[in-house]
Amino acid sequence: MEENYPLAKWLSGEMTEAELKEFQAQPDYALYEKIKKHSSSLEAPAFDEAAILTTVLNSPKKEVKTISFTQHWLFRVAAVLVISLGLFFTYNNFSAATEFAENGNQKNFFLPDNSEVVLNSGSEIQYKKWNWESNRTLDLEGEAYFKVAKGKKFEVNTALGKVTVLGTQFNVKQRDNRFDVTCYEGRVKVNYNQTEIVITKGMSVSFEDGKMITLPESTAQNPEWLSHELAFYQEDLKAIVGEIERHFNVTLELKAANNNQLFTGIIPAKDINISLEILATTYHLKPIKVDSNKYILESLDAL
Structure with missing residues (x-):
């Protein structure tokens, strides 16, 4: 232009x-x-430099916040930790807790209400920690001894039956098709199929193959297995062999004809050789040691 x-x-x-x-x-x-x-005719306004300078100097100063890279990184780490702790708390309280006693071992632990539980060998318990005080219910597979703290209803569910108490000491055993309950203190309500029975201190009740077995009263203060003794009442050879296997964490291979003889009594279980000798004498068997974890029980009639 x-x-x-x-x-x-x-x-x-x-x-x-x-x-x-x-x-x-x-x-x-x-x-x-x-x-x-x-x-x-137009006139430009006068330019007062002093007045403008005073206005600028007296203006409120806004603080400029600066977040360093380090602070920003720390904020992110803190956020991750908070989320992680939240997830851990949720999982820890809302998921099912599992306690397990391996073969050859017993496990003692406390529930959230300080009820004491001792798991026998080869047994497992599952329960939920969340809202435990209002819903004291657990699932048992195997055998366990309970010292229940007083409180609301306490229930033990098994594949064969249910036990309900308020505050007491009792033992529950569920193995295969047999369900045994013994009360050592207080009162225990036992449900098996359509049958409901209440037992008190010293009383026991058993069910096997849908039939109820009446057991004699006992003066024992707690289950024999806590003292490394295996107690049986009208149980067959297969059940006894299974308990010895779990207690000592061994394998017993039974080479004998079917024996329907029922055994009632106590077998010491601190030494496997003594336990097998009693079993062999009762059922006419010969224990043969294969290795440290395996034995063969061979019928004397076959020798």
């Missing part, structure tokens, strides 16, 4: 007479005159 120098010279009054006459002869001169006339 070509700059209009004649207009600038006219506005500044620097034209010669010849240049002025030539400029006034232009068609737009009348418009230039109007612009010059009106602009001359």
Whole structure:
């Protein structure tokens, strides 16, 4: 765009007479005159430097917050930790807790209400910690001894039956098709299929293959297996062999004809050789040691 120098010279009054006459002869001169006339009446406001400086200095200063990279990283780590702790708390309290006693071992632990449980070998318990005080219910597979703290209803569920108490000491055993319950203190309600029975201190009840077995009263203060003794009442050879296997964590291979003889009594279980000798004498068997974890029980009639 070509700059209009004649207009600038006219506005500044620097034209010669010849240049002025030539400029006034232009068609737009009348418009230039109007612009010059009106602009001359405009006055720019005075610029007070001191006042503006004072205003700037007295203005409230806004604090500029700076988050360093380190702070930002720490915030992220803290957030991850909070989320992780939340997930851990949720899992730990809402998921089912499992306690297990391996073969050859017993396990003692406490429930959230300080009820004491001792798991016998090869047994497992599952329960939920969340809301335990209001819903004291657990699932048992195997055998366990309970010292229940007083409180709301306490239930033990097994595949064969259910035991309900308020605050007492009792033993529950569920193996294969047999269900045994013994009360050592207080009262225990036992449910098996459509049968419900209440037993008190010293009483026991057993069910096998849908039939109820009446057991004699006992003066024992707790289950014999806590003292490394295996107690049986009208149980067959297969059941006895299974208990010895779990208690000593061994394998017993039975090479004998089916024996329907039922055994009632106590077998010491601190030494496997003594336990097997009693079993062999009762059922006419010969224990043969294969290795440290395996024995063969062979019928003497076959030798």
